[in-house]
Amino acid sequence: MTVPVREKDDYRPSARRIARERLRRSRTRRSVVIAAVSTVVTAVVLYLVITRSPGWPRTRETFFDWHYAKVALPQVLKGLWLNVRLLVCCGALVLVLGLLLALARTLRGPVFFPLRLLATAYVDFFRGLPLIICLLGTVFGVPALRLQGVPNDPVVLGGVALVLTYSAYVAEVFRAGIETVHPSQRAAARSLGLTGAQAMRYVILPQAVRRVVPPLLNDLVSLQKDTGLVSIAGAVDAVYAAQIITAQSFNYTPYVVAGLVFVALTIPMTRLTDWVSARMNRRQSQGGTV
Amino acid sequence: MTEPVLRLEQVRKTYGGALVLRGVDLDVAPHTVTALIGASGSGKSTLLRCANLLEEIDDGAIFLDGAEITDPRADPDAVRRRIGVVFQAYNLFPHMTVLDNVTLAPRRVHGVPRAEAQERAREILDRLGLAGRAADYPDRLSGGQQQRVAIARAVAVRPRLLLLDEITAALDPELVGEVLSVVRDLKDDGMTMVIATHEMGFAREVADQVCFLDEGVVHERGTAAEVFGAPREERTRRFLRRIVEAGRL
């Protein structure tokens, strides 16, 4: 590649350019000031409204008690370890199952009709079924069957419910990605002699996956929160740990602690999403020309 | 007479109700260049897509080296392995470097080891004037460079037959020349090609055989001198007159 020769010239910014930039700077300054002032005003108003409200002293005691926060934090963090493990295991399973479901739905030809139908029915069902009902079904319904060799562990059953629901969401994300890859890419791959499966593997999927990384990470963030729902099955995760302390003390501060811990866990994930999207936009090599 | 590389017999193709090819006959001899000319919508692309089995024909038959490829028992992947295609819109794989674009089919379809495939790809890229571009992604290249990569990708598997579909139609005028000169070199190497084109001057220069397609029928077929110099059919004359008026010949 040739490097453009940098020519030396005696360029000096014209008066016009200097004036233009000064105007831009002063405008930026003004908007920063406006934004800062309005933020502070909003915060002060909120603070005053809340702290002057008649119920505030009592609310502060029940929800923001420093003593209970310190008691709850270690227990909540211990429980959170279960949420993290659930996230990792379920996340991996969700991605694999979701991809398989999406691929099953793209298969052409009458031979694959039953498979396609099955995948479509699965996605339609579990995408529509409220997660909480799916969870209650697996956690309390499956053990009731008393099947040999089927685990009764609420963590495993709760995980199964999460995987069932989220793989349906993720399958749709993958499928949308596959459909955005222009058919001419497939034609080009096939005309090189690649089989349908090879065209999918080497040409279509890599492009499709790149495009859906942001929505996928979004679903994983959502899954991370929803691991807290296994507490209803009695698994001692962060939420359940908080619940135990609350039940003993009638103080709700542990719930606030658990909530904040989840938020703190989600933030790195959200930043990662932003970073990945930004990086992919910069590396503009995903094209899309016909 | 030697056996034609490609032979079309009474090929008929409809899209929904629209009749696009209504009984096309065509013979392409080894190491010759056939130019398909005709107005937009006359069925040139469809003909090439049928020859590569990207479309299923309604009736008639297509033969590659004497074997019928439209036989339902024929393996379409095996057929496509022997036919290279270059599209008007390049259709490069945007997520792969130039080198990976060119080595994909040799490695995955023909089982050539990576190092060997890359060496050969570099040779081809070199010859096509793309030596420094192997590591670039397609969107960093100009249209002419992208189209040359597409040609490199198609010839990397040493196809028996190369189909080129208006490969300069999407290019800025000053980039057309570099792509056409690559095609000229391929002809000198003895590559058998079918070229759908609007570049009449080029068709006249490189084509051993020119076919004028109109409304899904080959109306006139002959050497470049015959078709351009002394067209027999009134339709051909009218088409060529329009081309001349548009300043393309």
Ligand SMILES: Nc1ncnc2c1ncn2[C@@H]1O[C@H](COP(=O)(O)OP(=O)(O)O)[C@@H](O)[C@H]1O
């Ligand atoms: N996939 C398709 N579905 C329906 N009609 C098509 C399709 N492809 C091409 N056609 C029609 O077939 C005719 C011939 O098209 P084409 O082969 O692209 O012509 P050319 O390449 O000579 O311009 C046109 O009328 C076009 O509208």
Ligand SMILES: [Mg+2]
């Ligand atoms: Mg065309």
